[in-house]
Amino acid sequence: GALDKSIIESELQGSFTDLRKALFVVDGQDSPLLASAQSLLRWHDSHQYCSKTGQPTQKNLAGSKRVCHASGVTYYPQMSPVVITLVSSGSRCLLARQPSFPPGMFTALSGFCDVGENVEEAVRREVAEEVGLEVESLLYSASQHWPFPSSSLMIACHALVGAQRSEVS
Numbered sequence: 001g002a003l004d005k006s007i008i009e010s011e012l013q014g015s016f017t018d019l020r021k022a023l024f025v026v027d028g029q030d031s032p033l034l035a036s037a038q039s040l041l042r043w044h045d046s047h048q049y050c051s052k053t054g055q056p057t058q059k060n061l062a063g064s065k066r067v068c069h070a071s072g073v074t075y076y077p078q079m080s081p082v083v084i085t086l087v088s089s090g091s092r093c094l095l096a097r098q099p100s101f102p103p104g105m106f107t108a109l110s111g112f113c114d115v116g117e118n119v120e121e122a123v124r125r126e127v128a129e130e131v132g133l134e135v136e137s138l139l140y141s142a143s144q145h146w147p148f149p150s151s152s153l154m155i156a157c158h159a160l161v162g163a164q165r166s167e168v169s
Contacts, residue, residue, distance in 0.1 A: 020148060032145060039151035040064075043077045046150075050075075079145070082152045083122045084110035086141075087133065089161045094131065094168065110154070123157050131168045135159045 009015050019038050023031050040063055050057055050068030057066035057075060066075045086108045087094040095106035111126035113119065124135045141156040 035145050035147040038147040039145070040077060042147070042150055047075055077151060079151045079153045081113040081119070081122075081155060082110055082146065083113060083119060083126060083155050083157060084108050085123050085127060085138070085157045085159050087127055087131070087135075087159045087161060089163050094133075096130065108156075112152075119155055119157065123159055127159055127161075133161045133168065136162050 005016055019034060023034065026034065044059060044063065044066070047066050048057060049055065050071055050073060052073055053068055053070045055068055055070040057068045059066050064076070067073070068075075084107075094109070096109055097106050101107075109126055109130050111122065111130070113122040114125070117125070119140070120138060123138050127133050127135050138157050138159040141158055143153060143155045146152045146154045
């Protein structure tokens with residue numbers, strides 16, 4: 001808001017940092033709370049007006065929804081499903097990087113699920129699109145909330161590709 005960051009940092013003897021970086025250094029019990037808070041703050045900021053009437057929306061006390069009193073429409077935060085997949089062949093696994101990553105940083109392949117697509121279809125499509133490999137089998141591993149770019153549900157999978165078809169394009 002209107003608070004001066006430098007005054008807050010001085011008063012608390014600390015400093016602000018990027019949430020993406022902070023999630024890697026905070027206690028594991030605090031990261032879900034930070035991720036949820038970030039997502040809700042962004043959602044409230046981008047849903048201040050009703051898409052039907054253009055009138056201001058009001059949030060409830062818990063901050064879990066917004067209501068347009070002119071139209072009666074209630075808005076709830078939504079999450080976008082994202083698959084993140086470790087691709088492996090035998091004893092090898094595939095990691096990728098974006099040009100914007102810092103040196104030495106790599107990641108598993110990931111991408112948003114398309115409308116009407118299940119997790120398995122999204123994994124197969126993303127792996128084919130990004131590296132030209134055909135997934136032979138896949139397993140669900142875990143999931144977590146991820147507040148970037150807005151509010152995503154990261155669905156982690158392990159995809160196996162055959163050794164005879166493991167040439168990355």
